[in-house]
Amino acid sequence: MRLAFLEPLYAEPGPYVSVYLDTSRDVDRPERAIDLRWRRLRESLSRQGAGRALLNALEEVVGSDAELPGAHGQAVFAAHDTLVLDGELPSPPAHDSARYGTLPDAMPLVTQHVPEIPYLAVVVHYGGLPTADTHGWVTLEAEAGTWPASTVTPGERLRRRVAVATWHRAAVRLGHRLDERARHARADAVVVGGDEWACNVLLRRLPRGLRNRVVRVGGPTPTDTGRALLEPQLDHVFRGRMAVHDRELVDLFVSRRAGGGPVSEGLAAVVAALQRGQVAALLLNRPPVSARRLWVGALPTQLALTEAELVSFGVRAPREEPADEALVRALVGTGAELVVVPEPELRLPEQVGALLRYADAGTPSPRPP
Template identity: 55%
Template sequence: MRLSFLEPLYKQPGPFASVYLDTSRDAAIEDPDAAVQRRWRRLRGALMSEGADRDSITAVAGTVGSDTDVPGTHGQAVFTAHGHLALLDELPAPPARDTAHFGTLPDTMPLIVQHAPGIPYLAVHVHYGGRHSTDATGTVRIEAEVGTWPLTKVTPGHRLDEEIPVADWTRAAREVGRELEGHARRIDVETVVVAGDVWARGILVHRLPAALRPHVTTVQGAGESAPGRALLEHRLESLFEGRLAAHDRALLDAFLTERARDGASAEGLAPAVSALQRGRVKALFLNNHPESPFRLWAGPEPGQLALAEQELRSYGIHEVSEERADSALARALVGTRAELVVVPEQKLWLSEGVGVLLRYADTPSRA
């Protein structure tokens, strides 16, 4: 996963207030907006206890709960600095728990994890309930959406919605397919998910351009998609659970290959930190442990991180602070333009939850 979406945040000076809040508008709650504000008030106390300035707290207060147009379960990630909003992002799922932190570095790893797996996809729902014949009356309706999973849950992708007479469906399906290919190509789609009437969708699938057909997965049923939510959301949830994006799978395969031959890879926090200090990391692999106890020392620059305070001071760095390891790692990844792959522990256990694929292997020294 590329982390370029965080570059604007790290270009701003800290300290930062980082807030993760469940902002779901549950119909079962009598006054959901009041519930959001109650949760925020609890977090405000946490920020004050960590020394957050009043202006930064005010900036958060003016932002939390502003996503009233986002339906269903979701959350917000809010980052402020020096009284200004630094970054606001909608979370596809509510955070495991509401949290607030004030410190030198923004707490970005929970946000990064919610962007995973980042699969570019095309979802298509073919609506038809009539007689399976092209001389039938009525229309075939096509709903389609291109997006990146799971962000499309809260940030809708480009939509296509067309109705075509059944009598014209065999001919028109080819034109629809070409239109879908154009949208899919723009985001380098790796999966095409098609649901709906078996007869009508079969005609579409067989007339899709050759470049799309190998990526097609058909699913039974579809379920009703709530307005403003991802098309085929529940089917996509099941299909993509535990899956990595193709780009991340390729990085993971490269890591496993290098590890098997003791090549350009390493595991554990200390080797990862050493490689990041020297800008050698191509991709970092992380088992997501939100409550990880590991801490690192960090200086003002992305590559200035270490396991011990004295190491940084020995380099002549005077402004140092102790930080959560994941916060320091995230800043280093963004600053060195390395990538991050979140790997479920059951898929690959990593020593101390961390592994790195290096840009190049160490060159053996000659005697």
């Protein structure tokens, strides 16, 4: 999983306010419920030392996702009286939270993007009888996305309406159009639902490479909900599944570990590799890594298990922070990826390991500010 979407968050120095809030619309009087939740969080942030201007900047965007139906949440970050990131959460947070600190609490936002599987969803509708009604219409809708984040941030939809009499010929052309979209999205799967006859005509005319990635699904296929196309079916197809790219990274880690290649395991070894900008991908069994804390400096690579270590590197005024927050900042700052691996598939010491960019050739210390 690439973390480039978090780069704006670290473009500003702290302190930061990090807010996670349930903004679901599937309850009675949702605006009132959201307002009450925000009031409690605002009071908590005020007690933590956040100023009024900073809180007002947050209040302008809290609950601004009114057009999004169903259950979901919102993650909002601000610094220096300015909003720096506003992200939608595919699921409501387990509990509302607000933190005012020197680093943003970004790990809960990251983990709601996992497993970040690229896909193409296609729905084909036809209400008539293919052998008798040649005057009807076939409608096709397609939408590329990345599950589960696209459930609350759906992409642009392709919509086409074709006369039944021309559906067999049109399906060839539309198949190539869908192939282009899938290639552009680097889709791991093409999830297809809708009328059986119309779907079968389309599937038989898809390019072979695309046809091999098709997953047929049943059940209702509404196309006007304001959420992701085939959202309930996507959850069933992808739950418990890893993205193909992440699976390749895990396989590479296992191969390198068996052959003595460049990998690190355990928190101390991973932190040492992050200090050197050596990590290509961080592997976690499950976030949070642990209840541990790390010492950090001003730069993303300035992190250590002890204050004394950072002081020995010449870092001035190091401070102690939650390990998750320090690790995410280091990953974003060094352009490293994150892979969450189910523990039964790969057990990691202290729940953490890393694929390295190069073999260890020494241990240079982090640069002082």
